[in-house]
Amino acid sequence: MSGDSSVSSGSQVLDGMLGGGYPTNRSTLLTGGPGSGKSTLSMQFLQAGLDAGEDCLFISTEQTIGELRQSFADFEFDLHHENLSITSIHAGAGRTIEGGEDDLTLQTLTEDEDGEILSQGFNPPFTGEYIRQYLERFAPVDRVVLDSVSGLSVITDSPQRFRRSVLDLIRFFSDEFQATSLFTAERTGDNEATNALRFTTHGVVELTQRNVEDDPHHFLRIAKMRGVDYDRREMEVEFGSAGLRIAPKRRSQPPELKDHRHRPIGIGGLDALAGGGLVRGTGVLLEHDGRANLTALFSVLLKHGLETDDRVVLVPTIELRENRTAQLLDGQGYDIENVLETGRLAVVDLVGTWNDDRPNVFTPEHDHETVMNLLARLYDDVEGTIYSLVNADAMVHTLGPADARRVRYFEESELLDPDSALCHVLNPNTVEDRIAAFYRDSAEQTLDTWVGDAGLQYIALRKSPCGFVGTTSLVEYVEEPPYVRVQHPPQTRENPYAEANPYAAGDDRME
Structure with a gap:
């Protein structure tokens, strides 16, 4: 036996x-x-x-x-x-x-x-x-x-x-x-x-x-x-x-075909779910249902950008108003006055919740040319990498669907370099179906977070060149940094970057 x-x-x-x-x-x-x-x-x-x-x-x-x-x-x-x-x-x-x-x-x-x-x-x-x-x-x-x-x-x-x-x-x-x-x-x-x-x-x-x-x-x-x-x-x-x-033997592309970079953001379960972190040099979309708590996740994303990149460009959501962002950064060990003064953080406020008298806080006119010119200047001012966290809802509601699409194309085609990050945040329930579909289609990696009927929050990897596509993980909030925990995918699944995929060993013939 x-x-x-x-x-x-x-x-x-x-x-x-x-x-x-x-x-x-x-x-x-x-x-x-x-x-x-x-x-x-x-x-x-x-x-x-x-x-x-x-x-x-x-x-x-x-x-x-x-x-x-x-x-x-x-x-x-x-x-x-x-x-x-x-x-x-x-x-x-x-x-x-x-x-x-x-x-x-x-x-x-x-x-x-x-x-x-x-x-x-x-x-x-x-x-x-x-x-x-x-x-x-x-x-x-x-x-x-x-x-x-x-x-x-x-x-x-x-x-x-x-x-x-x-x-x-x-x-x-x-x-x-x-x-x-x-x-x-x-x-x-x-x-x-x-x-x-x-x-x-x-x-x-x-x-x-x-x-x-x-x-x-x-x-x-x-x-x-x-x-x-x-x-x-x-x-x-x-x-x-x-x-x-x-x-399928795998739900993400094999390592031989990967043409992207990725970096862990510091939430172990989320990094594992995404195959090692959020991708770089291409678009990431974070969808939510309007009920999911995003503040702890935003604080980790802001901290990640400040630690790994030369500048964070923030197009804030209503949730990321000025005093709330200051509180989140303080919880991660950053002083908002300092990061704004030094240019480590630049804010493009389209919803009117920030004081534009502060350094590196901008409230541009609501037309796509002005917004694109401002974004280009913020990228050109820095020789290193940029981490952009963009409220897609604000883009759509202030610029209109057609101009929001133009800005989205411009961000990736003209501004984004292979080592920088571009993450859009979208509640698809607040925009037309076709514009929500556009943001999904243009992103290389899509995560979706929502609150179920029992009041539990989950996050799923819907689309990605790496990671456990189709997997749903529980999201919970904890008292110690990074203040949010994401359930790890089952360890029996394939490592998306492993050359030896246990699901793909052998032939599984179909003759």
């Missing part, structure tokens, strides 16, 4: 999602509708064991051995492997020693059996005890598949007794066989077999089907895996000759 903490599922992507594979000597439920790939993924798991020299057992409760071989005929699975045992068990009318002619009995079939277990034409009752007693002949094995547990539901009419029977079978495979086991079941809301296994198995993997733009697609997600920091994102599933191909 394996001494490792996990065994391969037969898919490199699924292994990566699970942090190595299915937990050793534990049970996992594969649930899904007809044709979703449950049996295929189960046999893929056994084939991985056979390839590793392990002993494997496939138990079917719904197909004969001939039907099983026919269903796998289009795949590369080695159903004649010397280390693979296949048996079929099901309930059927027959004679028991204790009862009459029409009792529900255990019917079995293997390669060299005719289905009769007891002599004199008798079969044992279809109970969990006799099923386990029959299966003992196959021990020991390293991997077991039971496809499907729905075929065992006739053991009893009592949901509680059925759950106990399933739990006994799980313990039988784990304790007596010392095996890693997969159970399959139909995914329906009132299916007793599925509901029983959801509570009793160590993990649950869901396979689903739905249309995308009227085309049918298959999906996989891990719904539960005790003790594992697993990848919760949904993946696509394709059928190939080697089994199920799970994709």
Whole structure:
């Protein structure tokens, strides 16, 4: 038996999602509708064991051995492997020693059996005890598949007794066989077999089907895996000759194609989510819903710009009015008088909340030419790098959508150098859909933060050349610097900059 903490599922992507594979000597439920790939993924798991020299057992409760071989005929699975045992068990009318002619009995079939277990034409009752007693002949094995547990539901009419029977079978495979086991079941809301296994198995993997733009697609997600920091994102599933191909292997471009720089801003979870920090030399968009608290994040962004760049250009939101910005900077150890006086901070106030008598505070006329000329001068005054934090809402509302677009193009095409940073902040609910779409389209990296119905704040990476695209992390506020904490992505996921991506190892063939 394996001494490792996990065994391969037969898919490199699924292994990566699970942090190595299915937990050793534990049970996992594969649930899904007809044709979703449950049996295929189960046999893929056994084939991985056979390839590793392990002993494997496939138990079917719904197909004969001939039907099983026919269903796998289009795949590369080695159903004649010397280390693979296949048996079929099901309930059927027959004679028991204790009862009459029409009792529900255990019917079995293997390669060299005719289905009769007891002599004199008798079969044992279809109970969990006799099923386990029959299966003992196959021990020991390293991997077991039971496809499907729905075929065992006739053991009893009592949901509680059925759950106990399933739990006994799980313990039988784990304790007596010392095996890693997969159970399959139909995914329906009132299916007793599925509901029983959801509570009793160590993990649950869901396979689903739905249309995308009227085309049918298959999906996989891990719904539960005790003790594992697993990848919760949904993946696509394709059928190939080697089994199920799970994709994508990565959601951001590989390191060989990256043409950008990035720097950590000092919030560990956010830097990890973004693949090492916010990108440089291109646009970043921070979207919010108007309910999310941004002040602590703004303070970290301002501190980051003052620490790493020669000048911070701030086009403030209403939230970043003068006295509030002074308070935020003070909390990060900066004096607003000093950073304005020295030109480390320059403010382009379009909303009228700053005193323009202060040095390096500007309140330009609301036309795009004036704003672009002012921005160009602020960039030209500094020989080093610039960090720009821009309130896109203010640009749109004061200049109009068309001129706001002109300024946005100008910032990136004429002002931004490869080492400088440009971050726009936008509440898409306050602007037209097409202007919100424009800002998303023009940004290379997009983060979205919002407050859910339960009052919890989250942040998600929607678009990026690096990082964990599609991942959502909790945002919370703490009493010590940097005053905001972002939940780290699960550590089982790929390092976006690693040359060896655990999701992409091997081939996952689709021939």
